[in-house]
Amino acid sequence: MELLQITSSSDFPLISTKKIVQMNNVHASYDSKNHILKEITLSIDRGTIYVIIGQSGSGKSTLLKLMNGMMIPSKGTVKIDYQTPNINDPKFKSLMHNIGYIPQSLGLIKNITVLENTLIGALPRLGKIHALLKIFPEEEIREAKKILKQVGLEGKEYRKAYMLSGGEKRRVAIARAFMQKPTLLLADEIVSELDSVTAREIMNLIADAQKTMNLTAIMVHHDLQLALEYANRVAVIKEGEKILEIGIEGDKIVDFQTGNLATDEIMEMYSTDTKK
C-alpha cells in the first residue's frame, strides 16, 4: 500500500455513532515526578478498530491500562461507556466484564490446555468456584470449542499452552477474550513479532468480530502500514502525547488532528525504531 497525501478532516462528514471511549485532557504517571502521558484527548466510536502506535516507552500500554481501569489518571477524565474505569471500584465490575483485555505478555497459563485457557474468559460470568474446581458447564465448553475453531485452533484444544507457537498463543489469547463476549477489546501488541501473514490472519479475526459482533477493538501496534490497513483510526503517540490521529478515507490518508503533517514525517518516525 502506498501512502498518499494527507488532507484535512474538515472535508469529510463526521460519523455520529455513540462514543464508547472518551478521554479528556488525561495525564498519567507512575510516580509524582514524571508524567508518562500528557494531555491525551481522544474519543472512539463504538464498532470501530482504533490502533495506537508509537515507539517503545511512548506510553501505549499505559494508555490501555487507563481504559481498563488498572490505572487512574492523575489529571483529566477517562470514560468507558460514560463510566469511569477503576478495577477497585465495585460499580465498575459489570462494565469490566464487557472489556476483553489482552496484555502485552498475553497472560496465558502455560501448564493448562488451550481449551482451559479459553474457558478462563467465561469466569467473570461463572465465578471463581469454576476455576478452583476446573468444572465448566457443558454449554460453555461447546462455546469455547466453537470459538477455538473460529480462531483456527481446531484439533489443538487439549494441547498445553507452552507447546504453542507465538501465533497460536495469540489466537488462544483472542479466543479467551472472545469467550468473555466483550463489547470492547483492548489488545496490547498482539501482532508484534509475528510474520506478516500470521499478523494479517490475526487482524482478520479482529476485523471479522468487528463486523459480526460490532466489537470495538483498541489495539497497540508497531507497524503503521498494518495499522492503516485495518484501523478506522490510528493514533500516534510520541513521548506521552498524541501527536497525530489519522485514517484512510478512500485512497487518501486523512489527518484528523493537525491536517498538516507530511507523510514523510510519519514514515520517518517508524522506519527508524519499530522495536519495543
Ligand SMILES: Nc1ncnc2c1ncn2[C@@H]1O[C@H](COP(=O)(O)OP(=O)(O)O)[C@@H](O)[C@H]1O
Ligand atoms: N509499572 C511502572 N512503573 C514505573 N514506570 C513505568 C511502569 N510501566 C511503564 N513505565 C514507564 O512508563 C513509560 C511508558 O511505558 P509504556 O506505557 O509501557 O510504553 P509503551 O507501551 O509505549 O512501550 C516508560 O518510560 C516506562 O518505563
Ligand SMILES: [Mg+2]
Ligand atoms: Mg507497551
